[in-house]
Amino acid sequence: MAKSALLVMDVQRAVVERFGDDPGYLPRLRRAIDAARGAGIPVIYVVVGFRKGYPEVSPRNKAFGAIAARASAGGGFADDRATEVHPDVAPRPGEPIVTKKRVSAFAGSDLDMVLRAAEIDSLVLTGIATSGVVLSTLRQAADxxxxxxxxxxxxxDGDAEVHRVLTEKVFPRQADVVTIDEWTKTVTT
Incomplete structure (x- = not known):
């Protein structure tokens, strides 16, 4: 029998502020988290974060190099407030928070070790952005x-069409794609 975990990825203050166009997102996600907890499914949070000065970021890395450059102007992911999980979906004491260094939840983190130690072999993916952490994590988790x-x-995702194409055409090749309501019905019955 599969043992699942719900991954809540990159739903941290700095990211939510950039993608905050859907006021229903956090309440929907909260329902999924509450359903997982109620069903005894572990909830694991994944955040992106770096040391002060961004020593993990190469200037050749187009995405993270730009973030490191902005950090010198006072933004970025090197401070506690930016990496903090949004309070509307905050972890409970004892729920793991994994810090990653790249797009995939597995890249530069101990996520695989946390999952294997808990004998988890099935993942339920949520997060911001669909075309970022969700896509990269899905691909690596499938492998x-x-x-x-x-x-x-x-x-x-910041692009509704990209989100649609990924969830309707790309992800179904490697994952079951369902709504939160559909999923919560299966875990609460």
Whole structure:
């Protein structure tokens, strides 16, 4: 029998502020988190974060190099407030928070070790952005032989069409794609 975990990825203050166009997103995600907890499914949070000065970031890395450059102007992911999980979906004491260094939840983190130690072999993916952390994590998790479910409305992207194409055409090749309501019905019955 599969043992699942719900991954809540990059739903941290700095990211939510950039993608805050959907006022229903955090309440929907909260329902999924509450359903997982109620069903005894572990909730694991993944955030992106770096040391002061961004020593993990190469200037050749187009995405993270730009973030490191902005950090010198006072922004970025090197301070506690930016990396903090949004309070509307905050972890409970004892729920793991994994810090990653790149787009995939597995890149530069101990996520695989946390999952293997808990004997988790199936992941339910949520997060911001669909075309970022969700896509990269899905691809890597599939290559690591995890069973995968994506909560389509538990993901958010800056481009609605990209989100649609990923959740309707790309992700179904490697994952079951369902809504939060569909998923919560299966875990609460």
């Amino acid at each position: 690591l032989d995890f069973g995968l479910t994506v909560l389509a409305d538990g993901c958010l």
